[in-house]
Amino acid sequence: MMMNDMAVAAQAAASASGGRRIGDVVLDLQNISLRFGGVKALTDISFNVREHEIRSIIGPNGAGKSSMLNVINGVYHPQEGRILFRGQERRKMEPHMAATQGIARTFQNIALFKGMSVLDNIMTGRNLKMKSNIFQQALYWGAVQKEEIAHREKVEEIIDFLEIQSVRKTPVGQLPYGLQKRVELGRALAAEPTMLLLDEPMAGMNVEEKQDMCRFILDVNDQFGTTIVLIEHDMGVVMDISDRVVVLDYGKKIGDGAPDEVRNNEDVIRAYLGTSH
Amino acid sequence: MLYRENGQFKTSYAADQQIFPILQDRVAIGALLAIAFVIVPMFGSEYIFRAILIPFLILALAALGLNILVGYCGQISLGTGAFMAVGAYGAYNFLVRIDGMPLIAAMLLGGLSATVIGVLFGIPSLRIKGLYLAMATLAAQFFTDWAFLRIGWFTNNSTSGSVSVAKLNVFGLPIESPVAKYLFCLVVVCVFALMAKNLTRSAIGRQWMAIRDMDVAAAVIGIRPMYAKLTAFAVSSFIVGVAGVLWAFIHLGAWEPAAFSIDRSFQLLFMVIIGGLGSIMGAFFGAAFIIVLPILLDQVPQWFGIPLSTATTSHLVHMIFGALIVFFLIVEPHGLAKLWSIGKQKLRLWPFPH
Numbered sequence: 001m002m003m004n005d006m007a008v009a010a011q012a013a014a015s016a017s018g019g020r021r022i023g024d025v026v027l028d029l030q031n032i033s034l035r036f037g038g039v040k041a042l043t044d045i046s047f048n049v050r051e052h053e054i055r056s057i058i059g060p061n062g063a064g065k066s067s068m069l070n071v072i073n074g075v076y077h078p079q080e081g082r083i084l085f086r087g088q089e090r091r092k093m094e095p096h097m098a099a100t101q102g103i104a105r106t107f108q109n110i111a112l113f114k115g116m117s118v119l120d121n122i123m124t125g126r127n128l129k130m131k132s133n134i135f136q137q138a139l140y141w142g143a144v145q146k147e148e149i150a151h152r153e154k155v156e157e158i159i160d161f162l163e164i165q166s167v168r169k170t171p172v173g174q175l176p177y178g179l180q181k182r183v184e185l186g187r188a189l190a191a192e193p194t195m196l197l198l199d200e201p202m203a204g205m206n207v208e209e210k211q212d213m214c215r216f217i218l219d220v221n222d223q224f225g226t227t228i229v230l231i232e233h234d235m236g237v238v239m240d241i242s243d244r245v246v247v248l249d250y251g252k253k254i255g256d257g258a259p260d261e262v263r264n265n266e267d268v269i270r271a272y273l274g275t276s277h
Numbered sequence: 278m279l280y281r282e283n284g285q286f287k288t289s290y291a292a293d294q295q296i297f298p299i300l301q302d303r304v305a306i307g308a309l310l311a312i313a314f315v316i317v318p319m320f321g322s323e324y325i326f327r328a329i330l331i332p333f334l335i336l337a338l339a340a341l342g343l344n345i346l347v348g349y350c351g352q353i354s355l356g357t358g359a360f361m362a363v364g365a366y367g368a369y370n371f372l373v374r375i376d377g378m379p380l381i382a383a384m385l386l387g388g389l390s391a392t393v394i395g396v397l398f399g400i401p402s403l404r405i406k407g408l409y410l411a412m413a414t415l416a417a418q419f420f421t422d423w424a425f426l427r428i429g430w431f432t433n434n435s436t437s438g439s440v441s442v443a444k445l446n447v448f449g450l451p452i453e454s455p456v457a458k459y460l461f462c463l464v465v466v467c468v469f470a471l472m473a474k475n476l477t478r479s480a481i482g483r484q485w486m487a488i489r490d491m492d493v494a495a496a497v498i499g500i501r502p503m504y505a506k507l508t509a510f511a512v513s514s515f516i517v518g519v520a521g522v523l524w525a526f527i528h529l530g531a532w533e534p535a536a537f538s539i540d541r542s543f544q545l546l547f548m549v550i551i552g553g554l555g556s557i558m559g560a561f562f563g564a565a566f567i568i569v570l571p572i573l574l575d576q577v578p579q580w581f582g583i584p585l586s587t588a589t590t591s592h593l594v595h596m597i598f599g600a601l602i603v604f605f606l607i608v609e610p611h612g613l614a615k616l617w618s619i620g621k622q623k624l625r626l627w628p629f630p631h
Contacts, residue, residue: 096499
């Protein structure tokens, strides 16, 4: 098992482009089981995520992919199993604690703040970095204004990066779907995360939008060294950009490894194509 | 045609983050303040101050406070009257029991008392939402109604629960004449409106709105729901408490718990909904609508010399008023503030809308 992991890492490192270097394991999930009453969402799942890699989770609908992300960032609490993040075991985990540890995410169904502008949405993503207290903010004196401007500059960088300058003051509810997805990525990036969880960032997009989104994901990974955990249904995209892929089906892990290995895995093929009876 | 932002280029983020980024808005608000501070005190009659402007300002302040909770943070509250009462009786006790307590200090301490009670009754919001939270805050209403009637200590053992304050002054200036009362309320309202605006445009305001719009996503980007919700309750009930102090001290002078009954809570909630949820301006629109419109409706038949009995008039006022509320909610569920901003948007292109 250990040998296998190392071989995979070596292979992934070799295929990595340019300066991006895949490092040690940052997130290690061991024997995770999650139940909702009698429904077993996840059963005894173990896999790990290495620093700077793009790690995809795939599987048919209802396989437990989103549940897996919710476990990683503390929305769901698994009944069994251990989660090690940067070598430390997590005990009681709340979503905002995951955020302070540098884990950001986007949602399958867009979860933007509908009543706020693009700018405010992304600014909200930086809330953990804002240090002024409520009394200073009520007066909006010197330090607070400076802080707002400093963060605004960072947010404008993200807006430039995602090429959404023209809509920065538009309420997000009025934007087309593809742009909303982009804003949501922007909000996640605003926190300057070390790990980014993307839940179907390309669902419902046309080819051009998918290409744009792929480019953004690869750029984020490449420029900022952000570790990415990706759920995606488009196999072309997954096989193209992932370093390693884990395959879930009915809450169980049925495959794990580099894209090529997974593609030729018997169980995976069966899960996706079905079996002849 | 006049309302254009052409040529007003922002070259710094500071300029872009102003409360009123458009020059015309700044001029308009300046003119409005000048009228409110200078012209109105010169020409206003006592009736206008006592019956219209002072209640309008104070209820606008209360609606502003409530709007922070309901409009910005999305936590519904039916306990606004209660928080006003806590502010009023709190300030009263500080004023009566501590010699030489200045009015402003008593007012702020009254606000702080309301903050404490507001946070206490806001704790259920960590577990429940919507109508269920409304029920929990309703408990605050019934509890304070009971407490101020039955616990003699709060009312300095007055038998009827009615208390009064007299000879109010600020820094030696007496607050006795209608003009002085009006100006005092105006200053307080302006200060709190500015601070509320500052809060809503900075980090804490974004946290409130994030909790309102999508609480799971807010938690995932590092907002602590408990902190955001309880600060909203705290700030909201502080402002509402101060409004309660003004209502009792300045507007009524002598009052009993019934002044802050559940009717008041509903009235304020209507103001917020009609004025516009999540808008500072909306609180003022809502208060104006609720306070001024019935008076106008009452006066209009007289202006035209239509002979109507007072009973008919008051029934008519209720009917027209009710119909107008329904009409506005159908035409624009986001309130008068939204209508206002749509109007401004249209004006930017008028008269060449292409």
